[in-house]
Amino acid sequence: MSFFFALLFILASLVFVVGLTLKIIQYAKTPVPLKIVTTPAPVTKSGVVLRMFREVVFFESLFKSTKWTWIFSWVFHMALLLVLIRHLRYFIEPDAVPAVVWTLIELVQPFGMYAGFGMVLGLVGLFLRRVLVDRVRYISAPSDYLMLLMLGFIGFSGLMMTFVVHTDIVAIKQFFTFNGGQLPADFPLIIHLSLVALLMLIFPFSKLLHVPGIFFSPTRNQVDNPREKRHIVPWAKALEEEQN
Amino acid sequence: MAIEVDGKSYEVDEEGYLVNLDDWVPGIANVMSAEDDLELGDEHWDIINFLREYYQEYQIAPAVRVLTKAVGKKLGKEKGNSKYLYALFPYGPGKQACRYAGLPKPTGCI
Amino acid sequence: MAKAEFDVPELQEYVDVPEVEEGTMAHVKSFVVTKPEHNTDLGFPGELVEDWHDKALEKLDDLRGRYRSLQVFLDACVKCGSCTDKCQYFLSTKDPKNMPVGRQDLLRKVYRRYFTFAGKYFPKLVGAEDLTRETLDDWYNYYHQCSQCRRCSVFCPYGIDTAEISMAAREILDSIGYGQKYCNEIIAKVHKIGNNLGLPGPAIENTLEGLEEDMVDDFGVEVKFPLDVKGAEVLLVTPSADFFVEPHVDGLIGYGKVFHEAGISWTMSTTASEAGNFGMFIGSYENMRRVALRVREAALELGVKRIVFGECGHAWRVAYAFLNTLAGPFDFLDPDYPVPQHICEFTDDLIKEGRLNLDKSQNDDMVLTFHDSCNVARATRMGDKPGGQFEIPRNVIKAVCNNYVDMHQDTIGEKTFCCGGGGGLLTDDLMETRVNGAVPRMTALQNAMNEKGVTHMAAICAICKSQFTKVLPYFGMEMDQIVSVHQLVGNALILTTQKSEGDDEEQENDD
Amino acid sequence: MHRLIDLKRVAVMMVASVLLSFATAAISDSTVVEGSKAAGMDKGGCVAPQMDMRRNHMEYLKHQRDEVVHKGDRSSKFALAECVNCHASKDKKGHPVPVNAKDQFCDSCHDYAAVNITCFQCHRKVPEEK
Numbered sequence: 001m002s003f004f005f006a007l008l009f010i011l012a013s014l015v016f017v018v019g020l021t022l023k024i025i026q027y028a029k030t031p032v033p034l035k036i037v038t039t040p041a042p043v044t045k046s047g048v049v050l051r052m053f054r055e056v057v058f059f060e061s062l063f064k065s066t067k068w069t070w071i072f073s074w075v076f077h078m079a080l081l082l083v084l085i086r087h088l089r090y091f092i093e094p095d096a097v098p099a100v101v102w103t104l105i106e107l108v109q110p111f112g113m114y115a116g117f118g119m120v121l122g123l124v125g126l127f128l129r130r131v132l133v134d135r136v137r138y139i140s141a142p143s144d145y146l147m148l149l150m151l152g153f154i155g156f157s158g159l160m161m162t163f164v165v166h167t168d169i170v171a172i173k174q175f176f177t178f179n180g181g182q183l184p185a186d187f188p189l190i191i192h193l194s195l196v197a198l199l200m201l202i203f204p205f206s207k208l209l210h211v212p213g214i215f216f217s218p219t220r221n222q223v224d225n226p227r228e229k230r231h232i233v234p235w236a237k238a239l240e241e242e243q244n
Numbered sequence: 245m246a247i248e249v250d251g252k253s254y255e256v257d258e259e260g261y262l263v264n265l266d267d268w269v270p271g272i273a274n275v276m277s278a279e280d281d282l283e284l285g286d287e288h289w290d291i292i293n294f295l296r297e298y299y300q301e302y303q304i305a306p307a308v309r310v311l312t313k314a315v316g317k318k319l320g321k322e323k324g325n326s327k328y329l330y331a332l333f334p335y336g337p338g339k340q341a342c343r344y345a346g347l348p349k350p351t352g353c354i
Numbered sequence: 355m356a357k358a359e360f361d362v363p364e365l366q367e368y369v370d371v372p373e374v375e376e377g378t379m380a381h382v383k384s385f386v387v388t389k390p391e392h393n394t395d396l397g398f399p400g401e402l403v404e405d406w407h408d409k410a411l412e413k414l415d416d417l418r419g420r421y422r423s424l425q426v427f428l429d430a431c432v433k434c435g436s437c438t439d440k441c442q443y444f445l446s447t448k449d450p451k452n453m454p455v456g457r458q459d460l461l462r463k464v465y466r467r468y469f470t471f472a473g474k475y476f477p478k479l480v481g482a483e484d485l486t487r488e489t490l491d492d493w494y495n496y497y498h499q500c501s502q503c504r505r506c507s508v509f510c511p512y513g514i515d516t517a518e519i520s521m522a523a524r525e526i527l528d529s530i531g532y533g534q535k536y537c538n539e540i541i542a543k544v545h546k547i548g549n550n551l552g553l554p555g556p557a558i559e560n561t562l563e564g565l566e567e568d569m570v571d572d573f574g575v576e577v578k579f580p581l582d583v584k585g586a587e588v589l590l591v592t593p594s595a596d597f598f599v600e601p602h603v604d605g606l607i608g609y610g611k612v613f614h615e616a617g618i619s620w621t622m623s624t625t626a627s628e629a630g631n632f633g634m635f636i637g638s639y640e641n642m643r644r645v646a647l648r649v650r651e652a653a654l655e656l657g658v659k660r661i662v663f664g665e666c667g668h669a670w671r672v673a674y675a676f677l678n679t680l681a682g683p684f685d686f687l688d689p690d691y692p693v694p695q696h697i698c699e700f701t702d703d704l705i706k707e708g709r710l711n712l713d714k715s716q717n718d719d720m721v722l723t724f725h726d727s728c729n730v731a732r733a734t735r736m737g738d739k740p741g742g743q744f745e746i747p748r749n750v751i752k753a754v755c756n757n758y759v760d761m762h763q764d765t766i767g768e769k770t771f772c773c774g775g776g777g778g779l780l781t782d783d784l785m786e787t788r789v790n791g792a793v794p795r796m797t798a799l800q801n802a803m804n805e806k807g808v809t810h811m812a813a814i815c816a817i818c819k820s821q822f823t824k825v826l827p828y829f830g831m832e833m834d835q836i837v838s839v840h841q842l843v844g845n846a847l848i849l850t851t852q853k854s855e856g857d858d859e860e861q862e863n864d865d
Numbered sequence: 866m867h868r869l870i871d872l873k874r875v876a877v878m879m880v881a882s883v884l885l886s887f888a889t890a891a892i893s894d895s896t897v898v899e900g901s902k903a904a905g906m907d908k909g910g911c912v913a914p915q916m917d918m919r920r921n922h923m924e925y926l927k928h929q930r931d932e933v934v935h936k937g938d939r940s941s942k943f944a945l946a947e948c949v950n951c952h953a954s955k956d957k958k959g960h961p962v963p964v965n966a967k968d969q970f971c972d973s974c975h976d977y978a979a980v981n982i983t984c985f986q987c988h989r990k991v992p993e994e995k
Contacts, residue, residue, distance in 0.1 A: 023429075030422040033639060035675045036518065038507045038732055040740035040768060055511070065436040065509035073434065073511075089979035106979045129435070136435035138374050138450045139459065141481030143472070144433050166920040170974050184916075205471045206480075210512055213430030218423045219513035224735055226675045227692045230682045235420055236639065243643075258385050258535075259782065302557035307598040310564055326600055330833075336824075338599070339782070351540060352550035353595040353630055353666070353780060353816035354602075 002175060002183045005193055009176075012200040019204025020212065027216040031233035037222035048223050055220055069129065076122025079115035083158070086112025090173045113162055120155040123148055143206065150195050157192040249275050261342075261349045268296075268346030276344050280335070284344070288332055290318065295345040305342050305350050360786040362828050363446050367801070369794045371439040375448040379790075383491075384498045385535040385783050392535065395542040396641055399531035406530040407485055411468055413529045414522070418465070423518040428465045430512045431455060437506040437516075442771050443499050446793040451496045454506035454516040460492050461523050490532070497523040498534055499787045501779055502635065502668075503728030503772035517777070521637025524778075528636055536781035541632045544645050549594035549628035555581075558627055561597045565607060574853035577614045579606070582656065583621035588613070589653050590622050591629045591673075591694070592664025593816035601838050602819055605665050608840025609697055611847045615711070616704050620662075626652035629669035630816065634676075635778035646672060646680040649694075659687055661694040665838060667727035667815030668776065670696055674734040698814060699736050701843055702746045705753045711848045714756045720810040721757040722842070723802050724748055725795065725822075726770035727815035741767075747814055747839055754846035759806045765798040773813075775821030785824075792825045800829070812839045911951075912942045922948075926984070945984060950992045963990035 042048045054060040059077075062070045085108050094102045127148045130136050161167050167186040174181025183189065202208070215221065232240075245260075246253045249271040255263040260276070262268060273292055277284050284292075294314055298306040306314070308326055316324015329337035338350055387393050390400025403409055418425040437454035439445065444452040451457055459481070466473030466482035473482030483489065502517035527533065543552040553561075562579040569577035580586065590613075596606040613620045626648045633642030653661055661684070663673045673694045678684065684693040692699075704710050724747060736742040744767050752758050765771050774791025802808040813819050813836060822836035911918060913925070925943035932938045952970035953961045964971045965985045975982050 027422060027426055030418070030425050031420060032422045033420065034679060036423060036515065036733070037675075038504060038513060038515065038768075039735055039743065041735075043735075043738070043740060055513075059511055061509055061513065062434070062436055062511040065440070065511075069434055069436055094976050094979070102979065106981055109979060109981070133435060134374050135371075135438040135450065135453060136433070139433045139435065139438065139453070139455050141433075142478065143476075143480045146479075166924070168916065168919045169978050170919065173978060184920075202472070207430070207432045210430040210432050213426045214512045216422060216426045217430070217513040218426075219507050219515050224740065226678055227694075230678045232679050232682075236679065239640070239643070258388065302554060302560060304551065304553050304557045307557075307561045307564075307603065308600055309603050310561055313564055313568075350551055350598070351536060351781065352543075352552075352598070353593050354551065354599045354820050 001185060001190075002181075005183055005197075006175075008194075008197045012197040016200040016203050023204050023209060024212050027212060031235060032218045032222070033233045033236050035222055035224075035226040035231050036218050037224050038219040039224055041222070041224035043224050045223055048221060052215070052221060056214060068125070072122045072125030072129065074122075075118050076126065079118035079122060082108065082112045082115035083119055083155075086115070090169070090176050093177060116155055116159045116162060120152060120159065123152045123155065127152065147206070147208075150199060154192060154195045154199070157188040157195070160188040161186070161192065247272070247275055259343075259349055262346040265299075265346050265348070272346060273344035280340075282334075287319075288341075288344075291315070291329070291332060291337065291341050292345045294318075295341055295347055299345070299347050305338060305347050308338060311337065360789070362789055363793050365793065365797050365800050365829055367797075369445050369797050371445065372448040374450040374453075376450055379443075379447045379449040379452060379499060379787065380492075380495060382499060382784065382786055383495050384779075384781060386494070387531075387533040387535050387538050389539075392538045392542050393528070393531055393533045395545060396528070396533070396538055396636075396638065398528045398533055398538075402531045406490065406532070409530045410485060410490070410526050411464075413526045414461075414465065415469065417522050417525065418469070421518070421522065423515065424522050427458070427512075427514045427518060428462050431458065431462065431514055432512075434511065436509050436511060437514075440506050440509050441500075441516075442503075442505070442774060442791045442794045443501075443787060446790040447787075451492065452499055454510075454514075457496050457500055458514070458516055458519045460489065460496055461519055464489060490527075493523050494527055494532060494534075497527070498779065498784065499791075500777060501728065501772045501774065501791065502777035504732040505728065505769070505772065508732060508768050520777070521634070523637075524635070525637035528638065533636070534778065536783075537632050537636050537778040541636070541641055541645070544628055544632070544648075548625045548648065550630050550632065551594040551598055551628075553594055553597060553627065555624035555627075558597055558622075558624055562622075565603075565610065569607075569610070573849055575614070575849045575851055577610050577849070579610050580619075580621040582624055583619070584656050586619045586621035586656060586658055588618055588620040588660045588662050589626070589649075589656055589658040590620055590662050590664060590697070591626050591649055591652075591669075592622065592697075593629045593666040593669060594627055595816040595820060596664055597627075599820065599823075601823070601834065601836060601841055602665075602816055604841035604844060605838030606840075608838065608842070608844030608847070609664060611844050611849065612697075612701050612704065612710065612840070615847060615849060616709055621656060621658070623652035623656060625655075629663050629666040629673070631669060631672040632778060634668055634672055642672065642676065643680045646677055649673075649677065650681040650684070653684075654686065660691050661687065662697055662700050663694050664697050665814040665816065665840060667729040667817060669816075670814075671729040671733040696736050696746075697840065698747045698750050701840070702737075702750050705750065710843075711850065712754050712843075712846045713848050714754060714846055716845045717755040717842050718757070720755065720837070720842075721759065721806070721808050722751060722755050722837075723759055723761050723799070723806075723808045723811050724751055724766070724839075725761075725773065725799075725811050725813045725818055726766050727813060727818050728770060728772040728776055730814060731768055731770045744768075747812075750839060751812055751842060754842050759802065759808060761798040761802045761808075765794065771795045771798070773815070773818040773821040774825065776815075776817050780817050780821060788821060789825050789828050792821065792829075796825070796829045796831075799831075803831075810835050810837050812837050812842060814839050912947070945988050946993065949989060953991050961991040965990050 042051050059070055059074050062073065088105050130140050130145060130148065165186065165188055167189045168184040171181040171184050175183050245258065246255050249269065254267050254272060257263055262272065273284060295305055312324045312326055312329065326337065333340040338354065342350060394400050418428065433455060441452055441454050451460065463481055463483040464485045466480055467477055467484055472480045477483065497520045500516060500520040502520055504515055504517050507513055507515035540550045544550060547554060559581055562581055565579050566577065569575060590609060592606065596602045631642055631645045633645045649661065663670055677694060687693050726744060730743050734743055736746040760766055771794040772791060773795060774788045779788055799811055819836055819838060823833045826833050826835055926945055929941040929943040932941050949964050953964045954969065956962050962969055965982060966972060971982060
């Protein structure tokens with residue numbers, strides 16, 4: 001079983017990293033021929049950094065829009081962040097990082113543990129919304145529900161292992177740090193890891209691309225200075241030269 | 245599409261405007277207005293004729309202000325306003341009267 | 355041509371979010387180009403090409419490689435539903451394809467089917483669909499029910515802007531010869547004659563001469579409306595509707611009086627006699643550039659030092675955000691002024707400098723409110739601070755009127771509702787869409803009328819003014835309740851040598 | 866065809882890397898004091914099988930605590946003192962080393978897994994002198 005999961009995770013990591021990198025390269029390479037920032041917008045670069053920060057950390061636009069969606073998704077994402085930080089302990093050797101970092105990872109453990117509930121709760125809220133609000137139901141494809149279910153089961157199986165049916169985390173860490181550990185054959189763990197691997201596999205091919213996408217969104221990341229500074233991309237420049 | 249006037253067929257576009265300006269005969273205005281349940285009186289004809297004259301000279305329908313001014317000069321100041329024109333042509337003097345007069349539809353941000 | 359061939363929605367106290375009702379607007383189809391030259395003049399095939407299926411996909415592929423916005427927006431949507439209740443067209447038509455995400459998905463499902471792994475192998479799972487004739491018609495119908503107002507983009511957590519998607523969709527449609535008559539006929543006129551209305555030089559001249567006569571008659575002052583004057587300081591580029599209809603022309607009179615009073619020489623141009631740029635509506639960079647270049651050429655030819663744009667919403671977007679890109683650099687103009695300037699910025703500066711003698715009481719017969727036009731509000735700026743596009747027009751209005759109140763906070767500023775006629779929808783064949791799209795704005799206006807005694811609404815967009823003139827009567831209001839901002843300025847502005855009412859006494863000059 | 870070769874290459878590389886990872890040293894089991902009760906692990910030495918202890922020792926200790934503190938029942942086989950008795954090693958001079966000291970029985974895993982233990986703020990960390 002360990003062998004199978006080792007293969008699965010190597011494959012999943014490869015697909016995740018390569019796929020995401022290719023997507024990011026694609027986004028970065030695709031030109032933005034016009035200034036299309038949604039105004040009012042910052043007129044300086046540092047202002048844009050601040051705007052992006054508010055957007056990424058506080059979901060500012062969503063907050064303006066729909067309070068319920070905002071609560072559920074913000075709770076979910078922030079909890080997910082804590083949970084992910086908590087999971088660093090499975091991949092980092094204490095000696096490999098400065099003591100401060102390790103202390104921080106230790107400190108976040110209890111928060112990460114309970115954040116699991118927040119994550120599942122947020123997902124349940126988002127799922128219910130998708131089912132109950134007719135507008136959202138209309139725009140939902142099967143994959144939209146499955147994505148939430150998948151994340152929900154990842155969270156749920158994780159919570160099970162944290163609070164109900166413990167597993168051998170030392171062995172797991174040895175497995176993931178290439179120290180030859182055998183994965184314990186625990187049911188929740190198998191579910192947990194399989195779904196995580198699946199999530200990583202579909203990441204570069206799904207709407208999870210909103211993660212890199214937001215950083216490349218021209219309506220948010222442009223500086224509002226078209227009158228002050230001429231903005232022109234190569235293909236537009238070429239067109240200009242061809243026609244002049 | 246086409247409309248029948250005195251047994252003759254005239255081509256109009258999808259919005260009911262005459263395709264060939266030179267085809268225009270007064271009967272066209274009568275048939276078009278009858279379809280709109282509007283009876284054309286002298287006041288209407290004053291406008292229609294003015295539109296046609298203006299178009300001959302400038303290749304475009306007159307601006308509303310030009311039209312009201314001309315109407316005001318001809319028929320008295322109290323009639324030189326768009327309210328009066330709208331009373332004559334309820335769907336808009338520009339568009340409706342132009343259609344009767346065989347002018348192309350003025351389009352733009354209007 | 356009967357007045358209402360559809361049910362006119364009744365205004366309620368609030369705009370409630372409706373339950374979706376599929377297909378209510380599927381029948382609304384704007385006229386398709388029937389004269390091939392309306393397409394070919396723009397560089398598109400004259401009529402729907404036979405291999406439209408492959409050509410459309412090719413174009414989509416091309417566009418997503420040239421516009422990052424399109425690529426990212428097609429990928430990033432998570433269907434959170436945040437935008438679903440933000441579009442004025444959905445709110446009153448209930449048609450889910452008028453929800454921003456519903457509209458986007460018409461294109462997104464095809465993108466997924468042909469250009470993504472998931473859509474190629476698991477189409478049902480991710481809602482990917484083949485490009486069929488029905489889809490193509492859906493594109494045509496629903497992308498011409500979007501005013502590209504960007505209200506959805508304000509609320510999207512990823513900043514997805516349906517305007518970008520709808521521009522791309524229209525460009526694809528154009529590229530296969532499936533163009534919209536209204537937009538394409540107008541762009542062809544601009545290319546050929548110089549303005550949207552197709553006003554030839556002599557007609558503009560005739561109109562302006564009329565205005566000059568009126569100025570002398572009304573005020574005894576020779577306020578000029580100069581055309582093609584070489585060596586003038588300022589080139590004013592204004593929507594051609596300002597020459598043609600009311601209340602637009604009252605705004606033009608206002609500009610003229612402001613220039614006259616400021617003592618700044620100015621001119622308009624017969625070749626650049628249009629501020630609007632419908633090239634943006636159809637998403638065509640090439641056409642937009644061609645239209646924009648006229649402004650540069652006119653400025654060079656007339657040797658002006660500054661360019662000022664008149665009251666027009668999407669024109670201001672193209673001018674403010676794109677002109678420098680499309681037709682720049684403007685290093686031949688006076689570097690002390692932004693290129694271009696909005697007429698409201700221009701007037702606001704003069705007011706601040708105290709160079710205009712304003713009598714607010716001239717507008718006392720009105721209680722005013724201001725409609726933030728979508729393109730000005732969410733795609734541009736005025737002045738040097740973010741949000742200047744909201745403050746400066748209001749400052750101007752407040753400087754010339756005693757009675758001003760805002761409509762409800764959620765319907766102005768960046769959250770403003772579109773008038774319902776923007777983005778190439780201002781055509782009679784889309785009246786049902788336009789009237790429905792106006793409902794949220796009309797509701798806010800009616801509430802302001804009932805609660806705050808508002809009598810008139812001012813706007814700085816030719817499309818808004820025309821749209822309201824047309825739709826106000828559908829809701830039991832008067833068509834002349836919509837006014838130009840510079841109409842108000844013109845009313846209040848007392849010209850230095852103006853004869854006072856009732857007598858011909860000469861006034862003393864103060865300086 | 867090219868694609869197939871690429872695929873093969875990737876597969877081979879993946880298998881190789883997995884084998885490589887297995888070849889690295891496994892964690893040693895020598896955390897038990899020689900000659901202690903627990904040295905006969907899984908042969909009835911410890912209070913429960915190793916696999917069970919690794920997963921659930923905290924539950925057992927917590928459970929035992931409740932039994933003792935709330936019910937006064939000291940009959941449970943899961944007593945922290947017993948853990949310490951078996952698992953505290955001795956230094957060169959023969960003095961017992963605290964179980965939570967660096968690299969000692971408790972610490973080695975808990976530090977590895979970033980888990981703070983608070984037991985020894987109150988409880989003894991070395992066996993009781995007899």
